[in-house]
Amino acid sequence: MSILSKFSFKDQAFKLRENAILDAATAVLGTKGYDLMTMDDVAGAVGISKPSLYKHFKSKEELVSEALIRLLDGAIDQVAKLDPALNPLQKLSALLEWALRVRLGGGLPFLPSTSPHVRDMLMRNVKYMLRVAKLNRQLEGLVQQAQKANLLNPALPSDVILFSYYARTCDPAVDFLQKFTKLPDDDVVRHMLTVAFQGLSGTP
Amino acid sequence: MSILSKFSFKDQAFKLRENAILDAATAVLGTKGYDLMTMDDVAGAVGISKPSLYKHFKSKEELVSEALIRLLDGAIDQVAKLDPALNPLQKLSALLEWALRVRLGGGLPFLPSTSPHVRDMLMRNVKYMLRVAKLNRQLEGLVQQAQKANLLNPALPSDVILFSYYARTCDPAVDFLQKFTKLPDDDVVRHMLTVAFQGLSGTP
DNA sequence: GTCTATAAGGAGATAGAC
DNA sequence: GTCTATCTCCTTATAGAC
Numbered sequence: 111m112s113i114l115s116k117f118s119f120k121d122q123a124f125k126l127r128e129n130a131i132l133d134a135a136t137a138v139l140g141t142k143g144y145d146l147m148t149m150d151d152v153a154g155a156v157g158i159s160k161p162s163l164y165k166h167f168k169s170k171e172e173l174v175s176e177a178l179i180r181l182l183d184g185a186i187d188q189v190a191k192l193d194p195a196l197n198p199l200q201k202l203s204a205l206l207e208w209a210l211r212v213r214l215g216g217g218l219p220f221l222p223s224t225s226p227h228v229r230d231m232l233m234r235n236v237k238y239m240l241r242v243a244k245l246n247r248q249l250e251g252l253v254q255q256a257q258k259a260n261l262l263n264p265a266l267p268s269d270v271i272l273f274s275y276y277a278r279t280c281d282p283a284v285d286f287l288q289k290f291t292k293l294p295d296d297d298v299v300r301h302m303l304t305v306a307f308q309g310l311s312g313t314p
Numbered sequence: 315m316s317i318l319s320k321f322s323f324k325d326q327a328f329k330l331r332e333n334a335i336l337d338a339a340t341a342v343l344g345t346k347g348y349d350l351m352t353m354d355d356v357a358g359a360v361g362i363s364k365p366s367l368y369k370h371f372k373s374k375e376e377l378v379s380e381a382l383i384r385l386l387d388g389a390i391d392q393v394a395k396l397d398p399a400l401n402p403l404q405k406l407s408a409l410l411e412w413a414l415r416v417r418l419g420g421g422l423p424f425l426p427s428t429s430p431h432v433r434d435m436l437m438r439n440v441k442y443m444l445r446v447a448k449l450n451r452q453l454e455g456l457v458q459q460a461q462k463a464n465l466l467n468p469a470l471p472s473d474v475i476l477f478s479y480y481a482r483t484c485d486p487a488v489d490f491l492q493k494f495t496k497l498p499d500d501d502v503v504r505h506m507l508t509v510a511f512q513g514l515s516g517t518p
Numbered sequence: 519g520t521c522t523a524t525a526a527g528g529a530g531a532t533a534g535a536c
Numbered sequence: 537g538t539c540t541a542t543c544t545c546c547t548t549a550t551a552g553a554c
Contacts, residue, residue: 529544529546
């Protein structure tokens, strides 16, 4: 008996639907945010009924947590796939560019939580916090390397740079620019990267 | 009969309580956000009952809108009080510093709305939008002057600078730094200003 | 496992006494 | 004008048939 038989057709279908639910939840989260997102919204978007949703996720909190964990995994993957030939600053820039493009494409940032409810929920979630710690370790390393090489301002505490870097991935200016100007996405990304690393004054 | 008699003791007391309500609403908004703030929270914080709240404000939306309008008025006041001797960049810096200090002191930023519900509500509010337009006109003028004088990056579209500037007033990095590091408020402000204008790379 | 129907509880808003 | 008590609606979550 092949080990693959462990994954029956039914299990595969179950996994597929689970992913579809997470996709829908991610999309609704992006437009309405946690508090305004209802389980009916998600069920409707997937095309199933609410009780079926609860067969996959035992609560709204668990559903949202899993969706955000999946996003975080995407970010961690992205870090792993970075071209090793890049210097630390180029890596950080590439990663921020990726995050901005995900958002412009309708996705969520990997640091989405402005709502106190969601923030507390995630900080109690071990699975989520383990991934945050992993990602944070890697980014912290990049920041410190870049500071040593004088690619990032060595006069700033690493924490300040790291938190500000995270903040850029969920910068509301991105939404404003997309909504109120006719700038193409590529220009938005380019300008946001300039502002993040060179600041509003420029003249690097 | 003096024109002052128009403001009776009762009216004055009414106004005072109205301000107390707005203070309480602002405080609760700062900690819990719009969706998690209940009218019971606000009533409890003021020390009155919920129906009394509704004698002053006919809905939760109106209460929150008025609180945010008052905040915006504070920002507009602050612009008016700027030292005319400062150059445009110094004025923008001083204003951002003021906004950051308000937040660190437990207040709200004057661009508070991450929640789609609140954002839509405010955009339908003429009173609010008039003030936004006024503040925006003044800041846009400062930005353009600063760009002409090469104090802000002239290669960036003004919109990009303006929206990014607004975004810095509600930068989540501020909350993280206050919560997870032991940095004194003065240092947080100093570093955030550096990051905003010189960027993460520094070397201005 | 999926659905229809429903329980349980929270929060905005109000009726009516004082 | 203020309060106690209540209405109403919405949303999370589940019971029970198929």
